[in-house]
Amino acid sequence: MYGVQITVTGDIRIVEFTNDTALKVMQSVVGGYITGTPISERWWGIIDMVANDEGLLVGLPINPLATLLAGSPIVGDVFVTGVADDEGYTTSVPQEFIDLVADELTDSEIERLSLAS
Numbered sequence: 204m205y206g207v208q209i210t211v212t213g214d215i216r217i218v219e220f221t222n223d224t225a226l227k228v229m230q231s232v233v234g235g236y237i238t239g240t241p242i243s244e245r246w247w248g249i250i251d252m253v254a255n256d257e258g259l260l261v262g263l264p265i266n267p268l269a270t271l272l273a274g275s276p277i278v279g280d281v282f283v284t285g286v287a288d289d290e291g292y293t294t295s296v297p298q299e300f301i302d303l304v305a306d307e308l309t310d311s312e313i314e315r316l317s318l319a320s
Contacts, residue, residue, distance in 0.1 A: 204295035206284040207304060208232045211266045215304050218282070225284075225293045229253050232282040240281065243274035250300055251286050251293070255279040 206228070208216050220228040229237045238256040254277055255263060263279035270277045285294035 204284075204293070205301075206232075206282050206293075207296050207300065208280060208282055209266060209268050209272075209304075210280045211264045211278075213268060215268075217301075220293070222292050229282045229293075233258075233280050237282075240269070240277055241273045241275055243272060246272060246300075248286060249297055250283050252277075252281050252283045254281045 204220055204222075204225075206218050206220060208214075208218050218228060218232060226237070233253060233255040235258075236256040237253040240252045240254045242250060242252060250272075252269065252272060254266075254269065255261075258279040266277050266279060266281055269281040272283075283296055283300060285297050288294050
């Protein structure tokens with residue numbers, strides 16, 4: 204499965220994970236404990252986004268793209284996935300979202316995604 208890391212500097216990259224590694228990968232991407240973040244109505248029910256749970260406390264900078272997706276201020280790097288399935292497992296980020304950020308992906312990331320489909 205794949206998720207999308209969005210950094211505070213606007214870098215976007217694809218990150219692979221499995222059900223067994225999802226939490227560890229999310230914590231690594233955001234740099235600490237995770238917390239679910241709000242999502243704007245446009246993306247509600249399509250994606251989930253997590254950020255560093257202590258981001259405000261430790262003074263992480265605003266993430267402009269994540270803030271746009273959320274519709275409210277978000278700090279630090281975030282990880283975007285698909286919504287959880289019926290069993291509560293994190294799912295792969297949907298193609299609709301990948302299409303949105305595709306201009307920011309490297310050719311090798313796009314090729315890897317197409318091979319996984």
